[in-house]
Amino acid sequence: xxxxxxxxxxxxxxxxxxxxxxxxxxxxxxxxxxxxxxxxxxxxxxxxxxxxxxxxxxxxxxxxxxxxxxxxxxxxxxxxxxxxxxxxxxxxxxxxxxxxxxxxxxxxxxxxxxxxxxxxxxxxxxxxxxxxxxxxxxxxxxxxxxxxxxxxxxxxxxxxxxxxxxxxxxxxxxxxxxxxxxxxxxxxxxxxxxxxxxxxxxxxxxxxxxxxxxxxxxxxxxxxxxxxxxxxxxxxxxxxxxxxxxxxxxxxxxxxxxxxxxxxxxxxxxxxxxxxxx
Amino acid sequence: xxxxxxxxxxxxxxxxxxxxxxxxxxxxxxxxxxxxxxxxxxxxxxxxxxxxxxxxxxxxxxxxxxxxxxxxxxxxxxxxxxxxxxxxxxxxxxxxxxxxxxxxxxxxxxxxxxxxxxxxxxxxxxxxxxxxxxxxxxxxxxxxxxxxxxxxxxxxxxxxxxxxxxxxxxxxxxxxxxxxxxxxxxxxxxxxxxxxxxxxxxxxxxxxxxxxxxxxxxxxxxxxxxxxxxxxxxxxxxxxxxxxxxxxxxxxxxxxxxxxxxxxxxxxxxxxxxxxxxxxxxxxxxxxxxxxxxxxxxxxxxxxxxxxxxxxxxxxxxxxxxxxx
Numbered sequence: 320x321x322x323x324x325x326x327x328x329x330x331x332x333x334x335x336x337x338x339x340x341x342x343x344x345x346x347x348x349x350x351x352x353x354x355x356x357x358x359x360x361x362x363x364x365x366x367x368x369x370x371x372x373x374x375x376x377x378x379x380x381x382x383x384x385x386x387x388x389x390x391x392x393x394x395x396x397x398x399x400x401x402x403x404x405x406x407x408x409x410x411x412x413x414x415x416x417x418x419x420x421x422x423x424x425x426x427x428x429x430x431x432x433x434x435x436x437x438x439x440x441x442x443x444x445x446x447x448x449x450x451x452x453x454x455x456x457x458x459x460x461x462x463x464x465x466x467x468x469x470x471x472x473x474x475x476x477x478x479x480x481x482x483x484x485x486x487x488x489x490x491x492x493x494x495x496x497x498x499x500x501x502x503x504x505x506x507x508x509x510x511x512x513x514x515x516x517x518x519x520x521x522x523x524x525x526x527x528x529x530x531x532x533x534x535x536x537x538x539x540x541x542x543x544x545x546x547x548x549x550x551x552x553x554x555x556x557x558x559x560x561x562x563x564x565x566x567x568x569x570x571x572x573x574x575x576x577x578x579x580x581x582x583x584x585x586x587x588x589x590x591x592x593x594x595x596x597x
Numbered sequence: 598x599x600x601x602x603x604x605x606x607x608x609x610x611x612x613x614x615x616x617x618x619x620x621x622x623x624x625x626x627x628x629x630x631x632x633x634x635x636x637x638x639x640x641x642x643x644x645x646x647x648x649x650x651x652x653x654x655x656x657x658x659x660x661x662x663x664x665x666x667x668x669x670x671x672x673x674x675x676x677x678x679x680x681x682x683x684x685x686x687x688x689x690x691x692x693x694x695x696x697x698x699x700x701x702x703x704x705x706x707x708x709x710x711x712x713x714x715x716x717x718x719x720x721x722x723x724x725x726x727x728x729x730x731x732x733x734x735x736x737x738x739x740x741x742x743x744x745x746x747x748x749x750x751x752x753x754x755x756x757x758x759x760x761x762x763x764x765x766x767x768x769x770x771x772x773x774x775x776x777x778x779x780x781x782x783x784x785x786x787x788x789x790x791x792x793x794x795x796x797x798x799x800x801x802x803x804x805x806x807x808x809x810x811x812x813x814x815x816x817x818x819x820x821x822x823x824x825x826x827x828x829x830x831x832x833x834x835x836x837x838x839x840x841x842x843x844x845x846x847x848x849x850x851x852x853x854x855x856x857x858x859x860x861x862x863x864x865x866x867x868x869x870x871x872x873x874x875x876x877x878x879x880x881x882x883x884x885x886x887x888x889x890x891x892x893x894x895x896x897x898x899x900x901x902x903x904x905x906x907x908x909x910x911x912x913x914x915x916x917x918x919x920x921x922x
Contacts, residue, residue, distance in 0.1 A: 437852070438614055438904070442859025443896045444875070450881055450889060451625050490721035527744055531863055534746050535878055549747060553867065560754045567747035 325587040332583020340577035342569075343391050349390035357387040357543040368561050376565050379548070380555055383560065390570055392545040396573060398546075399460060400526040404518055407465035407525075411471025416502050418472065419479025424478070433469045441466040445528060449537045456539045459532060463525050474517055478510040482576065512588035516581055523577035530570050545570050599875060600912055607908055611901045618671070618897050622890045623669050678891040683883045688891035692873055696895075698768055699872030701784075703857050704864065705792040710799035711850055715843075717800070717806025721835050725812065733804065740801035745860050749794040749867035755789060765788050766869040791868040795860050799853060807847050812844035817841070851907030856899045 327333050345479040360382040368377040368385075376385040389523030418429040452458035481490065483506065491505045532538060533577070534553075545566040552562030668821035672679070707900050717733050724730030757765035761787075769775065769783045814820070814839050823833045858874075865874035873892050878887040 325908050407887045435617055436901060437612055438855065438897065439618065440855035440858040440860060440896050440900055442856070446862070446881065447625065447889060450884075451628065451886065484826065484859070530744055531746060534744075534863070535866060535881060537881070543771045546744075549744075549750065553750065556753055557758050560751075563747065567744060567751065570747065571739075571743050574744075575738065578738060578742055594676050594822075 322587050326583045329482065331579045332586070335576040335579025335583065339580055342573050342576065345390050345418065346393035349387075349394055350583075353384065353387035353390060355387070357391040358383060359389075365555075365559055367559075368565075372549045377561050378440045379560075379562050380550065380559070385548070385565055388543045388548050389545070389565055390545045392548065393569065393573075395542050395544045396526050396570070398458070399463070399529045400522040400577075402461055403463035403467070404521045404526045404531075406460060407468040407521060408471055408518060409516070410464060411468035412475050415472035415475025416466075416479055416507065417474035420481075420483055420498070420502050420506065422480070427473070430476070433472050436466070437469045439466075442528070442531060445532060446535065446537065449532055452527040454532075454537045454539055455544065456527060459529060459537070459539060462532070463528050465523060466468055466528070467521055471514070471517060471521075474513055474573055475510060478513060482506050482509055516585045516588060519577055519581035520583055523574045524579070526570065526577070527574055603912070604905070607905050608684070609871040611905065615894075615898060618894055619670050619673050621667070622894060623666055625890065626886070628917070646840075668771050673894070677885045677892070681880075681885055681888045682887040683880075683888070689887060691876060692891055692895050695871055695873045695876045698870060699858075699861055699865070699874060699899075702788065702791055702795065702870055702872055703861050705788060706795035706799065706860075707850075707854075707857060709792060710796035711803055711846075713796070714800045715807050715839075715846065718804040719834065719839055719842075721804065721808045721813055722811035722815070722838075723830075725808075734808065737801040737804040740797045741805070743798070745794065745798050746867055748797060749864050752790050752794055753867065762806070763787075765790065768871050770799060782794025782867070791864045791870050794867075795857070795864045798860060799857065802853060803846065803850065805843065805848055812836050812846050814838045814841040844914060847907060847911050851904050854903035856896075858896045858899055 320502055323374040326336075353514055361384050362371065362378045362382050363373055364378055364380055364382040366374055366382075369375060370377070374384060376389065379385055379388070415435070417431075418426040446465050448462035448465060449458050452461070479502075488501060491501050496505070500573070529538075529544065530546030530549070533544045534550040536550060538544050538547040538550075548566040549563045552559060557562060641880050644801060647689045648661075658665065676689055678692070680686075681688050681691055719739065721730045721733040721737075724733075753765040756763045764770070768786075768787050769780065773783065811834075819835060820837055823837050861872060862874035862877050864870065865872045866878040869875065873895060877889065877896075878890045879885075880892060
């Protein structure tokens with residue numbers, strides 16, 4: 320069976336993929352459908368959904384178009400989720416690989432370091448980091464990456480530990496390949512599938528984290544994001560439910576889709592496990 | 598004896614981690630843009646030069662770095678977290694006043710989510726190929742993907758604004774002057790929405806964990822033996838599978854403690870629950886960095902205490918650890 324056929328066998332994953340593609344299309348089309356900045360006031364404030372033509376989702380406290388914010392926010396959420404996951408991988412993969420490959424004291428030290436980061440409450444650490452570095456896209460991405468790399472390091476370490484004494488690794492050693500070459504060219508390619516699955520779930524968590532940071536007022540003040548929209552509407556929730564409702568649904572759908580896709584990737588990349596599970 | 602040594606080791610490790618967090622806090626203050634004195638005073642912008650000079654002297658910021666670090670560490674060791682210049686009160690007083698509310702909220706949410714999660718997860722494991730099992734898992738995935746603060750806001754809209762059933766803000770009715778049982782009931786009523794919304798996300802996690810753990814335990818030989826003996830399925834599920842599946846759940850529940858504290862920041866913000874999460878939000882809005890770092894240290898300490906309790910419970914639940922065989 321081909322990779323996609325195995326993926327599509329999981330109906331939830333197919334559903335997730337469709338939602339995710341829809342959101343990506345939304346993000347790409349945002350500047351075409353709403354060429355104006357989503358921060359611009361375009362109508363009277365507190366316009367309920369579907370009351371005036373062209374304002375399907377109404378306007379917010381400042382008369383800004385909610386639909387425009389939603390579409391522009393899609394780009395921000397997806398980008399922050401993706402980039403912060405990549406940065407987390409860049410921290411977690413090398414640490415885990417070195418710890419798992421060498422073992423011994425190096426492993427002990429690196430794992431204590433990882434445990435330290437796992438003990439600190441994630442969200443509190445992210446808040447403190449962004450607050451001290453001042454809110455910006457860079458500080459948000461860095462903070463999310465710093466709180467999310469430990470699971471990557473643990474996973475990669477476990478994979479390396481189980482692979483480091485395989486025949487092909489011994490063979491590479493006999494041929495005289497250096498440790499660095501063995502780590503990067505021999506073992507790492509064989510650990511990719513669990514890393515890909517974990518990464519897709521991490522993008523989902525990163526999007527949730529970003530929205531929570533924006534919600535408490537730590538979003539980049541220059542970009543419109545879903546979390547900011549909900550946070551800004553928090554105090555007027557009694558008068559205008561729609562201001563928080565739609566961005567929340569957008570976050571929910573994106574995170575749900577990424578989780579479903581992650582499960583599908585898991586099935587497609589580990590066909591044996593998937594058969595045992597069902 | 599081994600159990601005692603295990604606890605001593607855990608306590609020692611906790612002290613090391615707390616020490617590292619203190620150093621981490623210190624580094625953060627140094628890394629922050631602007632004058633550390635200005636940051637400690639909660640003023641990111643320009644301030645009275647004379648005031649800053651006094652602050653620098655008072656905090657010893659004119660001293661070499663290692664002296665500053667020593668002062669900072671020894672200060673916290675004596676529970677001196679500095680002063681909140683915004684509120685005009687020592688940071689420790691502010692935190693201690695808010696701690697009970699957070700413990701009540703997170704404690705309730707923890708028990709609620711663990712109990713409901715284990716029940717839902719074992720139901721889903723017992724009905725693994727039936728529609729009812731899939732429905733439970735779909736709901737769990739849905740709760741897992743929903744932003745916590747959004748569920749909180751939407752429950753305010755639904756239960757408080759439209760249905761007018763539950764209070765949406767605060768911990769008790771202001772000015773009602775309840776005492777005794779009336780006060781307990783009043784707080785309980787205010788606790789329902791924050792605790793439930795905080796619990797939903799964690800319930801989803803525990804449901805998934807319980808199901809996976811039970812399915813794994815059901816593969817083992819003793820389950821086949823029990824079936825061969827002709828025991829009823831419900832008895833096998835409850836007494837053989839669930840009991841063996843519980844240990845990994847306890848471990849993972851302990852690891853979730855940090856997330857619970859993070860979730861409390863969001864729920865307390867929405868419901869104006871007077872705990873340290875809400876205090877953190879207020880500190881953020883006022884750029885009160887001294888208070889912010891104090892709360893950060895406390896939340897990490899809370900997680901460590903919680904982890905130690907989990908270890909103790911784990912030792913009680915698994916006699917093999919206690920006897921050390």
